Amino acid sequence: GAGVSQSPSNKVTEKGKDVELRCDPISGHTALYWYRQSLGQGLEFLIYFQGNSAPDKSGLPSDRFSAERTGGSVSTLTIQRTQQEDSAVYxxxxxxxxxxxxxxxxGTRLSIL
Amino acid sequence: AQSVTQPDIHITVSEGASLELRCNYSYGATPYLFWYVQSPGQGLQLLLKYFSGDTLVQGIKGFEAEFKRSQSSFNLRKPSVHWSDAAEYFCAVGLTLGNDMRFGAGTRLTVKP
Structure with missing residues (x-):
């Protein structure tokens, strides 16, 4: 596909569980960003990867959130010990x-029960 | 502090009517300016952007926006709205085109038949 691909499209999980969200960027794109969109809110910047540079993690809301980008391509956003306020579209x-x-x-719509 | 404001949370217009969505920013310098559209269940699609030069920029789907430095505004316009334009519209602003891009809270557009 030619566009940015995210999986899963929807994720429902229980409070306290860990979740992993995946992003396949457009081939050849060196910059990758994660945002969170909560109900009724705008887009909240989370983290930014640019090439081989250290990522900008300044937007991560807590240490339960982490992200990595392997081989400069696919990225995974991990949320540990999920809370209900983590429910959002990522x-x-x-x-x-x-x-x-x-x-x-x-986007991935994450719902925490 | 740097900020992006979309004063209208929800706008309803009749099909065929003209549309203007407001965006104001507060930055120390003239930033790069974008409008994105998000249809239900979809990711964001870039409508248009302003980097420099002519302050009236044309975008896709018949949209245009005008950068007014004196008013720190970048309002989105369309002369005649179509039912398929119903969506959420986000204004985005950044100084470096990198990880400092910030989004407004969005304006939801409803189109009446």
Missing amino acids: LCASSLDSGQPQHFGD
Whole structure:
């Protein structure tokens, strides 16, 4: 596919469980971003990867959140010990490099029971 | 502090009517400006962007936006709205096109038949 792919599209889990969200960026895009969109809210920046540089984690809301990007391509966002306030749509975006507009995936809707 | 404001949470217009969605920003310098659209259950799609030059920019789907430095605004317009334009619209602003891009809270557009 030509676009950013995220999986799963929907995830329902119990409070306290760990979840992993996956993002496949557009091939060749060096920059990758994770955002969170809570109900009625705008987009909240979480983390940013650019090439081989250390990621910018300044937007992660707590130490329960972490992300990695293996081989400069696929990224995984992990939320440990999920809480109900983690319920949101998690969006991934990629861009050719940090100077180009971002292309977004369809998001993963996470629901914590 | 840097901020992006979309004053209208929800707007309803009749099909065929004109549309203007407001976006104001507060940054120390002229930022890069974007409008994204998010259809239900979809990711975000870039409508248009302003980097420099002509302050009236044309985008996809018949949308345009005008950058007004004196008002720190970047309002989105469309002369005649179609039912398929019903979606959530996000204004985004950044200084470096990288990880500092921030989004407004969004404006939900409803189109009446």
